[in-house]
Amino acid sequence: MILYGEIILNSEAVEIDRPFTYKIPESLNPKVRVGQIVKVPFGFRNKPVEGFIIGIKKEDEVSFDYKMKELLSIETEEPIITLDDIELIYFLKEKYLCKYIDAFRLLIPVGIMKGAKNKVKNVIVLVKDDLSDMKNPEGYKEIIKIIKENSGKYSKSELIKNFSISQYKLNNLLQKGMLKSLEEVIFRYNEREYIKDEDKELTGEQKNAIERILTSDKNIFLLKGVTGSGKTEIYMRLVQNALTNDKSSIVLVPEIALTPQMIERFKGRFGKDVALFHSRLSDGERFDEWHRVKEGKARVIVGARSALFLPAKNLGLIIIDEEHENTYKSEQNPKYQAKEVAEYIANKKGAKLVLGSATPTIESYYRAISGEIDLVEITKRVDGKPMPKMELVDMREELKVGNRSLFSRKLFKSIEEALEKKEQIVLFLNRRGFSTFVSCRSCGYVFKCDECEISMTYHKNGFLICHYCGKTKREPNKCPKCESKYVKFFGAGTQRVEDEIKKYFKDAKVIRMDVDTTRAKDSHEKLYNAFKKGEGDILIGTQMISKGLDFPNVTLVGILAADMSINIPDYRSAERTFQLITQVAGRAGRGVKEGKVVIQTYTPEHYSLQYAKNYDYEGFYEKEFTVRALMNYPPFGKILLINGTSKDENMLKDFMNNIANSISILLKDYNGIELLGPIACMIFKIKENFRWQIVLKGEFDLKFAKKIQELLYDNNKSNYNEIRISIDINPNSLI
Ligand code: ADP
Ligand code: ZN
Ligand code: ZN
Numbered sequence: 001m002i003l004y005g006e007i008i009l010n011s012e013a014v015e016i017d018r019p020f021t022y023k024i025p026e027s028l029n030p031k032v033r034v035g036q037i038v039k040v041p042f043g044f045r046n047k048p049v050e051g052f053i054i055g056i057k058k059e060d061e062v063s064f065d066y067k068m069k070e071l072l073s074i075e076t077e078e079p080i081i082t083l084d085d086i087e088l089i090y091f092l093k094e095k096y097l098c099k100y101i102d103a104f105r106l107l108i109p110v111g112i113m114k115g116a117k118n119k120v121k122n123v124i125v126l127v128k129d130d131l132s133d134m135k136n137p138e139g140y141k142e143i144i145k146i147i148k149e150n151s152g153k154y155s156k157s158e159l160i161k162n163f164s165i166s167q168y169k170l171n172n173l174l175q176k177g178m179l180k181s182l183e184e185v186i187f188r189y190n191e192r193e194y195i196k197d198e199d200k201e202l203t204g205e206q207k208n209a210i211e212r213i214l215t216s217d218k219n220i221f222l223l224k225g226v227t228g229s230g231k232t233e234i235y236m237r238l239v240q241n242a243l244t245n246d247k248s249s250i251v252l253v254p255e256i257a258l259t260p261q262m263i264e265r266f267k268g269r270f271g272k273d274v275a276l277f278h279s280r281l282s283d284g285e286r287f288d289e290w291h292r293v294k295e296g297k298a299r300v301i302v303g304a305r306s307a308l309f310l311p312a313k314n315l316g317l318i319i320i321d322e323e324h325e326n327t328y329k330s331e332q333n334p335k336y337q338a339k340e341v342a343e344y345i346a347n348k349k350g351a352k353l354v355l356g357s358a359t360p361t362i363e364s365y366y367r368a369i370s371g372e373i374d375l376v377e378i379t380k381r382v383d384g385k386p387m388p389k390m391e392l393v394d395m396r397e398e399l400k401v402g403n404r405s406l407f408s409r410k411l412f413k414s415i416e417e418a419l420e421k422k423e424q425i426v427l428f429l430n431r432r433g434f435s436t437f438v439s440c441r442s443c444g445y446v447f448k449c450d451e452c453e454i455s456m457t458y459h460k461n462g463f464l465i466c467h468y469c470g471k472t473k474r475e476p477n478k479c480p481k482c483e484s485k486y487v488k489f490f491g492a493g494t495q496r497v498e499d500e501i502k503k504y505f506k507d508a509k510v511i512r513m514d515v516d517t518t519r520a521k522d523s524h525e526k527l528y529n530a531f532k533k534g535e536g537d538i539l540i541g542t543q544m545i546s547k548g549l550d551f552p553n554v555t556l557v558g559i560l561a562a563d564m565s566i567n568i569p570d571y572r573s574a575e576r577t578f579q580l581i582t583q584v585a586g587r588a589g590r591g592v593k594e595g596k597v598v599i600q601t602y603t604p605e606h607y608s609l610q611y612a613k614n615y616d617y618e619g620f621y622e623k624e625f626t627v628r629a630l631m632n633y634p635p636f637g638k639i640l641l642i643n644g645t646s647k648d649e650n651m652l653k654d655f656m657n658n659i660a661n662s663i664s665i666l667l668k669d670y671n672g673i674e675l676l677g678p679i680a681c682m683i684f685k686i687k688e689n690f691r692w693q694i695v696l697k698g699e700f701d702l703k704f705a706k707k708i709q710e711l712l713y714d715n716n717k718s719n720y721n722e723i724r725i726s727i728d729i730n731p732n733s734l735i
Helices: 083-096 100-107 137-149 156-163 167-175 204-215 231-244 260-273 283-294 305-309 338-349 362-369 395-400 409-420 494-504 523-532 562-566 573-585 607-613 617-631 649-667 702-715
Strands: 003-009 020-024 037-042 047-058 119-126 179-186 220-225 248-252 274-277 300-303 315-320 352-357 374-378 389-394 424-428 438-440 457-459 463-465 472-474 487-489 510-513 538-541 554-559 596-601 638-646 673-686 689-698 723-729
Touching: 003 037, 003 100, 020 037, 020 047, 047 083, 083 100, 083 338, 100 305, 119 137, 119 156, 137 156, 137 167, 156 167, 167 179, 204 220, 204 231, 204 374, 220 231, 220 362, 231 248, 231 260, 231 315, 231 352, 248 305, 248 338, 260 274, 260 300, 260 523, 274 283, 300 305, 305 338, 315 338, 338 352, 362 374, 362 617, 389 395, 389 409, 389 607, 409 424, 409 554, 409 596, 494 510, 494 538, 510 523, 554 573, 562 573, 562 596, 562 607, 573 596, 573 607, 573 617, 596 607, 607 617, 638 649, 638 702, 649 673, 649 689, 649 702, 649 723, 702 723
Parallel strands: 220 352, 220 374, 248 300, 248 315, 274 300, 315 352, 389 596, 424 538, 424 554, 510 538, 554 596
Antiparallel strands: 003 020, 003 047, 037 047, 119 179, 438 487, 457 463, 463 472, 638 689, 638 723, 673 689
16 A cells, blocks of 8 residues: 655744655555654755655555655664654744744753764673683672662773773683673763652641642642742642542753752652753753653653653643743744643643642632632741731932942841841842833832833933833923922832942952853852852842742842832833842741841832732732733733844835734634734844834734734745744733
8 A cells, every 4th residue: 555644844934834745665654753854855856855754645645746755764763752642732833933843942851953962881691600600700799799789870991990800800701701891871860869859747738738739630730839838848749649540740940950949859869760851951961861761761751841741651731830930932933821731731641730839820829719729828838937027118218318239228227137147148130131121210110001001112302102002202301290300211220239239338248140240050059068068148139049049047038129020011021020029039048047138129019029928829919910801911811922023124114014904804703802913123233133023912812813823924034034034822921
């Protein structure tokens, strides 16, 4: 029987983003399987290119074409992806409007694409230990004993080196067939030993939560519990339970390189059963971890969002820790949201999905209280201690008394006290030198767009601009509320904080943790350990210090400018601020001493700060939910972002205008979808490329999104090389 392969080519080009049919030569017929990597001739010159078999068809299922080409070769005898994976690829393509190849690349480790191989070594194994054939059995007794204990572990040269065994004697034993040399795959994972992490005696709340998750007939859970309420212990028990039932688990953390502590605990409890998967692995390490998982040698996968696509054997559980973090949304194609993909996979495989957080997203909590998913709550900290006290400091008052430094009098004094008592301090600045909103330092007034409720952004040509809808205002020279002249844009970086600290507190040892100081591999972990060991008195940092760090000697946390987070031009800025403050506060008072949090701001009355200060999640949710409903932001409406980049700004502008025109014609058939823009992006140029955007807001479905995508591609056919466009549904930000 003649078979035909449906092949996806390994190429970026949009024009060939579809399956191509190739005839399978008879010689390859018995070997061909869906999921293999193959080579096919392509184009006018029949250049051999790599591709993936996504389907196999019989003669009556393909339309006859006398020019149909033949498959050249099969590159991987074993299929590298399964039929389930192929369905997942279709799902990703549909939902995130990506190309086939983008989806394939998520599922296949880079190493395999580049032809990486297993690393092998020849190890010596014992065949028999009966020495009666040897001329001088006594002389070999010791060697045989050593090899018996280490059979299959060492190569010949390692045996000679480690145990001072004579090469002559080893060769003799090999010749006589007492030993043999075997090729063994070795894995490049980190062999480091971790301190054993013992099971804890569970609290009542922990027991109930576990019981509920294991017995509920729902399969998706929101585990809501304050920092320190023992969620991680719950995760580990659920993982243990899965292992006992011979099932694998995937545990996603926001960015693993940033949470050394989580690794310590999982490795400490499950040892070699754990596969680690994050952005800083080398291709070789990635390839090895992938194999360990595929072969079922590692059944606990801890990793960043892409770990979701590992070929876990018999998957029983997916955990997404800190589910509110924005790193679960991919910024590259496919622009997937890991929570949605996890849900798809969990449903498909009959696995349980647990979303954990102290501060769930509005979307997740909404689903939980409406009963769509199961809400499991833990209300108390394991140690029974109260959460650290939060104090809001009004920076307008500081200005009034002439204090223009980065530190309020209150924070200054608290730092002094903590240093004196030899306690540690964490100072937090949520963004590194990147900020453009404009506010009044006397009364706290912030310039916002009347339409979008979004902070307006300062532009170099003397205008303020709304980056959602494009509305502009002239740069103000005084405050419309209090008439003060002290109106300017906001910004300070971690470097400046460090400089000021060094100026006022000369003897304090400072560790700074931001994008600049953590570029090198393992540098994050080194700084983390240094501070943990007490090699620093003050830790200054950005976002990256807000999560998962546990330092018992930290008693003071200072949030230097809560305004930076409140005024990010994004509809989620209030939610992010609430989350951030709650997270950062969780870093104080983890040990026996009581902790304190000082929050500096020009708008202490802002609801995100008021609710955060009182640890009132429900209160915050109620308020934020009404704002979202009013403005038609998610979970009510969706946002679709169209982004265009080009070196030629005029061409890009024309193109985006044309698109907007075509879209507004299309929108006549729809109700309640708003078109915002086109407008230059907040970061309007990256390297040589100008950036423009169009935002669609409202209730739309995938069919509508797909229509928009087609419209984009049709419009862009002629200048495809000059303009790059991308499309993103519910993006992380509109920057
Ligand atoms: P979360 O993940 O909710 O922030 P953790 O699981 O990290 O909380 O727990 C906080 C601290 O309490 C950790 O040091 C952990 O080892 C400890 N812990 C957790 N559960 C228990 C328990 N049942 N008994 C004693 N200590 C516990
Ligand atoms: Zn003012
Ligand atoms: Zn606006």
